[in-house]
Amino acid sequence: MFLLFDCNNFFASCEQVFRPDWRRRPLVVLSNNDGCVISRSPEAKQIGIGMGEPYFRCRERLDKARAVVCSANFALYGDLSERIMSILEQYLPDVRQYSIDEAFAEVGDSSGGIDWEHEARALRRRIRRWTGITVSVGMAPTRTLVKLANETAKHRPSCRGFLALTSPAEWEPLLAETPVDDIWGVGRRLAPRLHALGIRTAAGLAAADLERLRRSFGVHGERLALELRGQSCLEDDVNPVRSQIMVSRSLKEGISELPVLRETLCRFVEKAAATLRRHELMARNIFVVLRTSRFEEEAMSYANSVGCPLPSPSDDTRLMTRAAAALLESIYKPGYRYKKIGVILNGLEPVAAVHPTFEHPNIEPDPLMKVLDALRQNGHDIHFANRGSQLPWHRDHVSRLYTTCWDDIPEAH
DNA sequence: TCTGGGGTCCTAGGACCC
DNA sequence: TCTGGGGTCCTAGGACCC
Numbered sequence: 001m002f003l004l005f006d007c008n009n010f011f012a013s014c015e016q017v018f019r020p021d022w023r024r025r026p027l028v029v030l031s032n033n034d035g036c037v038i039s040r041s042p043e044a045k046q047i048g049i050g051m052g053e054p055y056f057r058c059r060e061r062l063d064k065a066r067a068v069v070c071s072a073n074f075a076l077y078g079d080l081s082e083r084i085m086s087i088l089e090q091y092l093p094d095v096r097q098y099s100i101d102e103a104f105a106e107v108g109d110s111s112g113g114i115d116w117e118h119e120a121r122a123l124r125r126r127i128r129r130w131t132g133i134t135v136s137v138g139m140a141p142t143r144t145l146v147k148l149a150n151e152t153a154k155h156r157p158s159c160r161g162f163l164a165l166t167s168p169a170e171w172e173p174l175l176a177e178t179p180v181d182d183i184w185g186v187g188r189r190l191a192p193r194l195h196a197l198g199i200r201t202a203a204g205l206a207a208a209d210l211e212r213l214r215r216s217f218g219v220h221g222e223r224l225a226l227e228l229r230g231q232s233c234l235e236d237d238v239n240p241v242r243s244q245i246m247v248s249r250s251l252k253e254g255i256s257e258l259p260v261l262r263e264t265l266c267r268f269v270e271k272a273a274a275t276l277r278r279h280e281l282m283a284r285n286i287f288v289v290l291r292t293s294r295f296e297e298e299a300m301s302y303a304n305s306v307g308c309p310l311p312s313p314s315d316d317t318r319l320m321t322r323a324a325a326a327l328l329e330s331i332y333k334p335g336y337r338y339k340k341i342g343v344i345l346n347g348l349e350p351v352a353a354v355h356p357t358f359e360h361p362n363i364e365p366d367p368l369m370k371v372l373d374a375l376r377q378n379g380h381d382i383h384f385a386n387r388g389s390q391l392p393w394h395r396d397h398v399s400r401l402y403t404t405c406w407d408d409i410p411e412a413h
Numbered sequence: 414t415c416t417g418g419g420g421t422c423c424t425a426g427g428a429c430c431c
Numbered sequence: 432t433c434t435g436g437g438g439t440c441c442t443a444g445g446a447c448c449c
Contacts, residue, residue, distance in 0.1 A: 010449095031417035038417070038449095056415040072417085099420090099449045187447050218423065220446080246419055295416065342418090 001166065002232075003105045003120060004138045004146040005088060005127075007081075008154060010101035011039030014077050015070045017132035018402045018410050026067035030055055033252050033393050034071055043067075071395030077101075079403045083131050091123055102150075104143065120162050139164040143234050144227035145171055147184040148202070168230060175202040175228060185224050190217065202228055241281070241348060247272045248289065248342020251392045255338050261290070262325055263388030268343045269324045270384055273317040276345055277365065277373055282313040282354050284347025286320055288327040293339040304331040312360035313349060316369060320345070321386065 007013060011029040016022045026047055029039040037044075037053045047065050049058050055069075062069060081100045089095045092105040107116055120137040127135050138149030145165050152174065153163035165171040181191040183202050197216065199205050206228035213221035226233050247268040255261050265288065276283055287307030292300060306327050310319060324343055354363050375382050400408035 033415090033417080035416055052417085054416040059415095074418095101449080185447065189446060220423070242420080244420075248418065250417065252415095293416080340417095 001107050001116070001139055001141055002143055002146040003092070003107055003116065004143075004150045005084075005103050005105070005123070005135045006138075006150050006154070007084065007101040008134045008136060009039055009041055010081075010133070011070075011072065011077055012041040012044070013133050014080050015068070015073070015399055016041070017080070018400075019068075022068050026062065026065045027070065028058075028062065028067060029070045029072055030395075030397070031072060032395070033250055034069075034396055035250065038072065069397050070399055071397045073399050073401070075401050075404050076399065080131055080133060084127055084133060084135070087127055087130060088123070091119075091126075104146070117162060117164060124161055134161070137162045139166065140171065141166065141230050142227040142232040144184050144224065145230065148174065148178065148182075151182070171228075171230070172203065175206055178202040180205050183224065183228070185220065190221075193217070241350060242279070243348060244344055244346040245272050245275050245281075245283070245348070246342060246344045247275075248340060249393050250340050251338065252394055253392065254293070255341075255392055256334070256336065258329070258332050258334070260388070260390075260392070261332065261338060261341055262328060263386065263390075264341055264392055265324055265328055265343060266321050266384065267387040268341070269320050270317050270387055272343050272345050273315060273320055273369075274373065274376075276348070277315045277369060280351050281348045282315050282351055282363070282365075283310060283320070283345035284313050284349070285309050285345070286323050286327070287344040287346070288324055288331065289340070289342045289344065290328065290331055290338055291340045292336050296337075296339075300336065302333060302336045306331050307344070309347075313347075313354045313363055315351070316366045317372075317384065321384070 012027050015027060015029060024043065025041065026044040026049070027041040028037045028044050028049060030036065031038045034055055036055065037049055037051065037058065040049050040051065044062075044067060047061060047067075049061065077100060085095070085097050085103060088103055088105065092107070094106040095103050096105070097103045107114070116139055120139065124135055124137060127133060136150055136154040138146045138151070138153055139162075140146040140149045148171070149163045149165045153159040153161055156163070165174065178201060180186055180194050180199055180202055183205065186194065186205075193216070194200075194205065197208075197212075199208055205225055208225055210222050210225060213225055217224075223233050249264075249268070251264070255264065285307055287305055289305040291303035308323060308327060310323055314320065320343075351365060356363055372382065402408055402410050
């Protein structure tokens, strides 16, 4: 059996933890540049604010409802997430974090004599008391079913935050009333294609012919049906090494000049390289992506990306900066207003697993990088000069770093 | 006027090997 | 004129997720 813990309205809930006066009010969290709504309190959902809706389109409605508007504060969300994950790990075996706000746990079947409903409810209360965040819990024999159990637990008041689907008798009625579009793994492309085959509900997908699903949708379709029948076939993620590191931003005003783009890119390379070293990895390849606005008319739009192998597997910011700058120059075209730029590192390997070759007999982390990282970790704001000083993005409604910055510690009066 | 950021997996097709 | 069968590896693109 799997348990799935998923935080309710996570980013919005984080914002409310240290602001009791913001609770039970419409509240939204916005993406970078205060562009889109990425999290909503129940009250904000109630007044019709959509997930992913551009802020400029719902601003009036939000103002009218006297809603709280927050810029994303990932330092806060990440810290609360870590606290919640560590509570789960303390009380459960085999916890696997799946995203910033959810985690699976494998608990074997119920024959162990443990009352998992009781345990899960106790954990919900504990997380609520220790972090201020409400989680919902599902229980089922496959990841796809446990997702559905969790979602249902979240929206049915009678579940009070927990739902177990442990036998076909329990999940089949639910599958019959669940649109196939709501199943985990069915997105906006797959849904219409399933409809075209006459498959409209989760039950319909579960009952569909496996051969036919395989032909139409590949192994993905076949697995979906098996998972809904209670046969677990999604692999546990056995590779703990992430496969890429990406840093990118949309640029508020848009940038046309190569030198300014280069400065911004250097800033991202520095960040990506630091992440790489924090995970004790080295990268083999580097990619640069560059594009104008997705909503630009065709004549004014341009998007391109290009990559190359690094001279040798590396975690050296300087080496990557040189490579990235050359890549940027190779795809940069003057005359466009660029709205997004980013860097991707891939071909990642743990430092310890990188083999020396005849060409590169000494592949080792650079001591200078270690010194820089250590200085930064101790609070020194030290950076390469090539990153420039202007931030080409901005946020108007940033909340405080309540849990990660001494100056922002909440005060009690 | 204003529209996020960061991931994973699968598949098809090409290059190359014997 | 006729031109096999079986592999691996890599990449780009598409789909999905939060």
